[in-house]
Amino acid sequence: MTEQILEYKGVAVYLTRKKIKNLYIRIKEPDARVMVSVPLRTSRKAIAAFLEGHWSWICEKRSEILENQKPPEPEKQYLSGERHLLWGIPYELITERSLKKPLTELRENAIYMRVTAHSTKVERKKQLDSWYRQRLEERLAELIPTCEEIVGKHALEWRFRRMKTRWGTCNIQKKRICLNIQLAEKPPECLEYVVIHELTHLHEPGHNKRFWGLMDVFCTDWREKKRKLNGD
Numbered sequence: 001m002t003e004q005i006l007e008y009k010g011v012a013v014y015l016t017r018k019k020i021k022n023l024y025i026r027i028k029e030p031d032a033r034v035m036v037s038v039p040l041r042t043s044r045k046a047i048a049a050f051l052e053g054h055w056s057w058i059c060e061k062r063s064e065i066l067e068n069q070k071p072p073e074p075e076k077q078y079l080s081g082e083r084h085l086l087w088g089i090p091y092e093l094i095t096e097r098s099l100k101k102p103l104t105e106l107r108e109n110a111i112y113m114r115v116t117a118h119s120t121k122v123e124r125k126k127q128l129d130s131w132y133r134q135r136l137e138e139r140l141a142e143l144i145p146t147c148e149e150i151v152g153k154h155a156l157e158w159r160f161r162r163m164k165t166r167w168g169t170c171n172i173q174k175k176r177i178c179l180n181i182q183l184a185e186k187p188p189e190c191l192e193y194v195v196i197h198e199l200t201h202l203h204e205p206g207h208n209k210r211f212w213g214l215m216d217v218f219c220t221d222w223r224e225k226k227r228k229l230n231g232d
Contacts, residue, residue: 002016002017002018002040003015003016003017006047008034008048008051009055011034011058011062012033012034013034013036013051014033014034014035014036015036015037015038015047016035016036016037016038017037017038017039017040017042018037018038018039018040019039019040020037020038020039021039022039023036023037023038023039023042023046023047023050024036024037024038025050025051025054025057025058027058027061027062027065029065029165030065030164030165032061032062032065032066034058034062036050036051038050061207064207067230068165068166068167068230076125077121077124078093078095078113078121078124078125078127078128079093079095079124080092080093080094080095081093084111084128084185085185085186086106086111086132086135086184086185087135087184087185087186087187087188088185088186088187088188088190091106091109091110091111092109092110092111093110093111093113094107094110094111094112094113095113095114095115095124096112096113096114096115097115097116097117097118097119098114098115098116098117099116099117100114101114102114102115102116102119102127104127104128104130104131105131111128111131113127113128115127129162129181132181132182132184132185133160133181133184135184136160136179136181136183136184136191137160139188139191140158140191140195143191143192143195144158144195147192147195147196147199148199150196150218150219151196151199151200151202151203151218152203153199153200153202153203154175155170155175155176155177155198155199155202156174156175156176157174157175157176157177158176158177158178158179159176159177159178159179160178160179160180160181161178161180161181162180162181162182163178163180166180167179167180167182167183167190167194167229168180168183168194168195168197168198169198170198170199170201170202172201172202172205175202177195177198177199179191179194179195179198180194186228186229187228189225189228190225190228190229192219192225193219193222193225193226193229194229196215196218196219196222197215197219197222199218200214200215200218
């Protein structure tokens with residue numbers, strides 16, 4: 001097996017020659033790297049023709065991955081004075097060290113967090129994430145049944161966690177959907193878009209024409225909501 005990097009139309013292509021019969025393309029996440037595997041003796045001309053024949057799909061897939069990448073967040077310490085969002089609205093964070101049981105709640109124009117006397121940044125982040133998850137669960141109690149009726153599919157399980165490059169994932173076989181906890185920071189319509197998006201994968205696993213056609217039916221303004229979600 002041999003590996004090399006080619007450039008095609010200004011895009012780096014990571015080429016692997018190995019003992020296979022056919023040519024394959026894979027777009028790797030999260031950097032949208034173009035990975036191509038070809039039989040050992042495939043000519044440069046044949047590789048170029050193969051890339052050209054799939055170039056529209058390659059560009060579409062790379063754009064999709066790069067669009068869904070979330071910009072890196074500034075490092076937060078989860079201390080008083082920081083700004084944190086809830087449903088798209090910024091609130092000042094107020095933290096108070098105490099020997100009492102930790103508490104997080106919304107107080108007028110601030111998110112109030114009572115934390116342990118010697119709390120660390122990791123512990124404060126975990127505490128706020130737990131509060132965000134509760135807010136998501138409250139809103140999803142009504143939103144999920146509505147979206148499932150629209151899409152005509154039912155997820156067996158819903159999970160929550162922070163994700164660096166995804167707003168949601170769908171395990172087709174287990175009918176399990178996982179949502180990014182940070183969706184609680186976005187406007188409510190963004191959450192609706194992601195829920196419908198992931199449920200639609202129970203109809204169609206890939207992001208192909210059929211998938212986006214179904215999205216046009218289930219969520220007619222999904223493009224606007226997607227732009228808002230990604231901060232465009």
